[in-house]
Amino acid sequence: MVEVTSSDWSLATAITLLFVHVSRIIHGPLPSIIVVTSLLALQFSVVLFGSEAADSTVVSCLPDRFFFGQDVILATTRDNELFQATNEGWKHLVPPSGWTEIKVVTPDTFYVLVADERSIYQSSDGGDSWHLVGLLPIGIDGAEDTDLYPSPVSELLFLSVASPTGLGGGIWKSSDNGASWTPVLGDLRFDYGGAVTFSPDFIHDGIAFTVLSTSHITTGVWKTTDWGSTWHTVNNGLPVDNWLGNQRWVSLSPHYHHTGFALVGVQGGFPEDASGIYATSNGATSWQIHAATSLPYQPIVFSPNFENDSTILVGGFNVLYLSEDVLQILTIVWNGDPQTWGIRKTGAFSEGMQDVVEEGRSYLPLVINNSESSLEFWLVASGEGYQKQCFLRKSIDNGVSWIGIDIP
Numbered sequence: 464m465v466e467v468t469s470s471d472w473s474l475a476t477a478i479t480l481l482f483v484h485v486s487r488i489i490h491g492p493l494p495s496i497i498v499v500t501s502l503l504a505l506q507f508s509v510v511l512f513g514s515e516a517a518d519s520t521v522v523s524c525l526p527d528r529f530f531f532g533q534d535v536i537l538a539t540t541r542d543n544e545l546f547q548a549t550n551e552g553w554k555h556l557v558p559p560s561g562w563t564e565i566k567v568v569t570p571d572t573f574y575v576l577v578a579d580e581r582s583i584y585q586s587s588d589g590g591d592s593w594h595l596v597g598l599l600p601i602g603i604d605g606a607e608d609t610d611l612y613p614s615p616v617s618e619l620l621f622l623s624v625a626s627p628t629g630l631g632g633g634i635w636k637s638s639d640n641g642a643s644w645t646p647v648l649g650d651l652r653f654d655y656g657g658a659v660t661f662s663p664d665f666i667h668d669g670i671a672f673t674v675l676s677t678s679h680i681t682t683g684v685w686k687t688t689d690w691g692s693t694w695h696t697v698n699n700g701l702p703v704d705n706w707l708g709n710q711r712w713v714s715l716s717p718h719y720h721h722t723g724f725a726l727v728g729v730q731g732g733f734p735e736d737a738s739g740i741y742a743t744s745n746g747a748t749s750w751q752i753h754a755a756t757s758l759p760y761q762p763i764v765f766s767p768n769f770e771n772d773s774t775i776l777v778g779g780f781n782v783l784y785l786s787e788d789v790l791q792i793l794t795i796v797w798n799g800d801p802q803t804w805g806i807r808k809t810g811a812f813s814e815g816m817q818d819v820v821e822e823g824r825s826y827l828p829l830v831i832n833n834s835e836s837s838l839e840f841w842l843v844a845s846g847e848g849y850q851k852q853c854f855l856r857k858s859i860d861n862g863v864s865w866i867g868i869d870i871p
């Protein structure tokens with residue numbers, strides 16, 4: 464791996480910090496300030512955000528082919544070869560041919576979806592072997608998109624289906640590892656199912672969230688408290704009537720099970736000032752706007768130590784933002800089409816069964832130890848030039864500099 468460094472690094476950092484300070488003075492204690500580091504600071508983007516290292520591996524640009532967790536890091540090359548980061552280096556895994564997305568439940572339990580075959584495969588030994596466990600439901604012919612969400616409960620799976628012209632849109636549930644399916648949310652004709660996000664204590668509390676939309680108009684946030692059997696809307700405080708349907712995610716704090724803190728993105732519609740990121744601190748009984756902005760946001764990833772460090776990564780329009788004060792200030796840490804990202808505590812990978820909780824397109828571990836720890840940011844983003852190529856990067860200084868990762 465090659466680290467991106469420059470003698471101008473300190474100057475670029477000083478400019479960034481200056482603009483943060485000036486913005487605070489000018490704007491005062493507004494509920495949200497987006498600190499765009501301006502054209503001057505962006506002149507140093509090669510220093511701050513990195514350039515393509517000559518020996519960095521070109522990887523896939525598809526988010527569903529990556530996983531960033533505390534004890535599992537999975538990355539896929541441009542040729543669809545899957546690798547896992549270990550304490551000894553990169554390990555080559557061989558899932559079934561034609562796989563299109565991978566999900567992780569524990570360090571030992573992985574699932575892959577083979578969309579062309581409508582097949583679901585499971586590994587119970589960390590990707591060393593795979594066996595067919597189920598098929599996609601018959602009633603989703605014509606679906607635009609399908610996403611698999613295995614829950615922390617054994618053999619309990621959810622499927623999110625986007626079906627603008629066909630049948631089967633919404634959320635489906637399987638209690639037998641995909642052998643059979645039941646539609647549980649949506650009219651199954653024109654609905655777009657969103658990401659299914661599980662409570663960190665889902666095994667015991669049965670809580671999960673999703674966002675459902677119809678013809679690109681969002682019907683709001685839906686919640687289950689009985690492991691997905693029934694769902695109800697939790698839209699108190701959300702501008703549902705003005706909410707366009709391209710934001711279909713809810714992100715839960717890794718400490719949600721005892722803080723009730725979650726975030727959801729709302730974009731579009733009228734009035735424009737209704738757009739932004741909304742927060743709840745009571746388990747979605749009510750929502751309040753937390754960061755007012757009309758900019759589009761991608762799913763939020765919480766630090767595993769969020770309760771202590773308040774650190775969040777959130778994707779914007781061709782940039783990645785860092786917040787260390789729960790979205791009061793957003794600072795650009797990557798400029799250039801981020802695809803997917805994650806956060807883990809710095810340190811060796813540990814073995815053993817530890818639940819993994821969904822956070823939109825990325826994943827976070829169930830946090831048991833709340834002690835202070837330095838963080839690693841992982842990022843897949845495209846490089847420079849007209850031909851889109853993606854590279855894997857890591858930062859160990861909260862996004863100030865990035866390391867290009869080589870996968871042998």
